[in-house]
Amino acid sequence: MTHQSPDTEPAVPDSNHAAWNEFCRNLAALGERRLVLLEGDRSRALDWLAGLEGSLQPEAVLWVGFREQSPLATANVTEPRKAARWLGRELDWVVWDGCAGNPPDGLAALTGTLKAGGLFFWLMPPLAQWSGFEDPDYARTGLETAESHPFAARMAAILQSHPGVVRPGPDGMPLPFPADRATKPFRPGTTPDQEALIERLVRLGQGHRKRPLVITADRGRGKSAALGIAAVRLLRAGRRRILVAAPSLGAVDSLFRHAWLEAFGTEPAEPASRLTLEDGGELVFLEIRELLARQPAAELVMVDEAAAIPAPLLKAVLLGWPRVAFASTVHGYEGSGRGFDIRFRAVLDAETPQWQSATLAQPIRWARGDPLERLAARLFLLDAGAPTPPPVKREPEVTLWSPASAPETELSEAFGLLVSAHYRTSPGDLRQWLDDPRAVSWVLRTGDRLAGILWATREGGLDLPLAQEITLGKRRLRGHLLAQSLASHSGFPEAASQQLLRIVRVAVPADLRGQGLGRRLVAAATCWAAEQGLDAVGTSFGGSTALARFWEGCGLQFVRAGLRREASSGEYPVQYLKGLSQSGQALQQRLAGRLAEHWLTLVPLNWQNMEPALLAQLSASLPAPAGMTADDRRDLYSFARGYRGYL
Template sequence: MLTTGYRQLIFATHMNSWQQLLPAPTDLSLVLSDSPSQGDATLSRYRDYLGHEYPCVVIDCTNSIHVDAIAALAGTITAGGYLVLVGNHPTSAIWQRFKSAWSELQQIPQGQPPQASELPALPTQQQRTLLKDLNNTAAVHIVTAPRGRGKSHVLGAAIAELSEHQPDRRVVVTAPRKANARVLLNKAPKVQFVAWDKLLKEKKADALLVIDEAAGLPLWAIQQLCNDYTPWLMATTVEGYEGCGRGFAIHFSQWASEHLANVQQHALEQPIRWPINDPLERWLQQTLLLTKAPADASRNEGLLTTQARQLPEADLHQAFELLLEAHYQSSPNDLALLLDDSSQFITLLYHQQRVIGVCWHALEGPLQDDLCKPIIQGKRRPPGNLLPQAIGYYLQQPWALKTRWCRITRIAVHPDFRRRHYASALIAEVKAWAKHNQCEALGTSFGYSPALAKFWQHNGFTAIRTSNKRDRVSARHQHIRACWLTDTAPTNWHPLVDYAQAELQWINGNPGCSLSANPIIQQIKKAVANGYMPEAAAAFALSQG
């Protein structure tokens, strides 16, 4: 492995043993751990290190398997380097998937040792061609590539070349974090970097706009930046990033083609940070289903509800591919959740031996008795159980915490089969499954839009709550819809529906009629008076005299 420049994956059981497992010592390791004093930073800070290069990255998975961090930081490891995963999870499907896939890649046929592969001379032919294309500042260039292809290097070179020939032309660069644009800024040191939220306030339309690691920015923010500035260069990683770059590329490219003039798409394929056929990259693509799904699934027609870890590999791959491409916020962590969390289920729609639709849904509640009061009082918010906790706290409804819910997390239908009522068929199947599994209510949460609300209303879901604060990623108000599944609804169900409809009208700028006698209003006002809830979270209730 070392003689070929291929990168290696090493599994260690304990943090105090990983250094002994390295074939060769290194002093330039990046170590991420949630245990104090064990690493350079916590796992939640992994994005700060994108755009850097390391011969060795160590990720402490002892307490939790942070798959997004693994996927993203694997791309920072240089040729001949090591990714070290520390932990021991014999019952975790994603962990065992990691180990078995790597083991398979190490099975080299006898007499066929890996061939040495030199790193390409820079710039590569692909990069030279791209750099020539990027000289056209009248076009909007969208560059997509897996990690390690040198897209930031090419963007920096294009900016430096423009600055040399047009020194008075203003260019601004932004990215999720300045550290993410490190390679670009090193190549074009004179260019101005401005944080994206600050750029939104400046609105100096005369500047050419460059966005690196675009998938890390909210889609709405990029759209606004393109309206406020003159978009020139945008690059994004197409895998292993928060808000999965592949889904981002699809959605943003579609928006750009409809709203921007002269959009040009570019792709870089050849790796420059490690050799072609690098086993660590193949391992990552295989385990996280980042390659194109196989053509045939295991079933021909019909619906199937099961847990992801029970699916044949081809079916799982097709289903996850749909989720990645339909929801640009889908990420590798989602695959781990689907495989390892026993409360997560998946309903697949098959047609002609192909998965054409998928609905991801989860069981939530009832919560333990000792948690209910602290949640109502805003003192606890344990992970998971989104619907019972949101309704229980923000609407002050204790019954929601003692209810057994089924929450539809995401739903996706293949583009070739949309507008044929397949999504509604999936929802009907999940509704029947939820009733069979003694769920009392079925709900969902999404960024509000009139079209989405109409779709869910058509399928029997009524408004339950709308946040008055816009979501950072979608720039939409988070919206909850639900339907009651049993014959007897809670006492406050109908007042809750009335409250939610009035709240939604108020948020959309239509004051509506007064709801001062609605018991939900009084319960929320009482929570504010008792200090359980901030006034900002209760703005609509407080507006009702």
């Protein structure tokens, strides 16, 4: 139930600690959590929070903001941009100071840390002011110059009427209790489907080879706990070594905590990466690349947070050990894992056709239907799903489209389509899509149904002196990813001074791919860019043969490959460009020609581990190299003077 106050009167609560204490007890009995929105008078709200903390004495509290501004005596402290690192912990309170910045990924992540009875306090201006609020986090992603912020305005509209939001008023009235009192108090613990998963994992660890298990679940369903408990039961049953792989040690904190509880009845004193039983059986964590480099023997390998691991690495694990379990978050606060589910399924079907799947639906730390979980899903579209394409074929139609002004249902479908087609789509991407003043989007419809989406952003157009400083490595701006990358790595300042349209994402439903719909979207964007007088259209993506074929089929030219694999995709970034104006076409030819001249020298230095098929395709797409040019002499001069590096 929502207790609201007028936006014209700042909502700051008076002391009513007894009511809050009973409210929290009732929430815990129901297995629910709540967002408490503290609007308006910030200093008074901070004083009130300090008093409430002293009265209620929550055990685990996190203050998100500047350390020196925390009013809380017992709180841990973190910065907003580091908040997502707390995912996997269990907290009673989160107190988020919106004046320190509001990165969506961190906000969404911390809603998953609160246990039943927990409160998420959010200090912000009145809701009516959100669209014009100068969030300190905007500068991090180049949004500080935007005239309006539709993402914040949308959140404010949702919070205004959402039944799961508590907005205490200045009158100090007692909080409204949840309407339904608990007949049987909620108790966090192992759920029936989690226990069934533990049994399946034990059978996997003792069973036939090459029958991997793929586990998918929303955040908070206990998949990591199930992995840890099952690992200990397998070790007690006679297995000698079980390995755990993940993107980082922090990702398996929950797994080892539950393994420790199962084995010894207590939690580890500090984050653990190894567990050894009395008979020598051991559970050992290795970062995914270390696992593949060392290739240690093990009866079972468990891969947690698999959605954050590149598909080629997952395939290497699949083929490298006899028994493997992959666990992935589907609707995760840090980004969706459905791209993993779609991409990796083809690998599983080809390599291990007897693979199995399992899902977890019931939350373990809060009750099903928890208001805070529902609110987070609504605010950040965590449960957005791709639309089901219509069975009747109709002529596709491509139109310009604005996500910021779209109806909520259509926005959810469009974002769900981006999620399903990309290896990682986060709440931060949603804000960038809605708020970026340089963004342009197109939708493709077949009849009344959404069948494709393209998100692009305008880049470049920088004045020549600034472009030259970027080329010399003296300046680096936020945004302008493709324009700055091409300028700084090629030595051509016009790559930053010309106006480009960078295509950020193209997404088509899985069962409609291969029908030319993506190319229609790219053609529409290219036509629009030419009409607007832009010089070129381009893109940057994690390289794969399928994507390289797609972009070459759209008429774009390969012009650059990154020197290091992307952390998100595990693939080398590859950049393509198509000149539209005369100067844009000249830039495309210069970039491709320059790369071709040095390609055979650069490959053994930088791309020895690139997938052979991709390397062959990129090589074949380049023009024939020429002899030494004026550009060579210019590069030698820049290197000799220290303006540019060797590569």
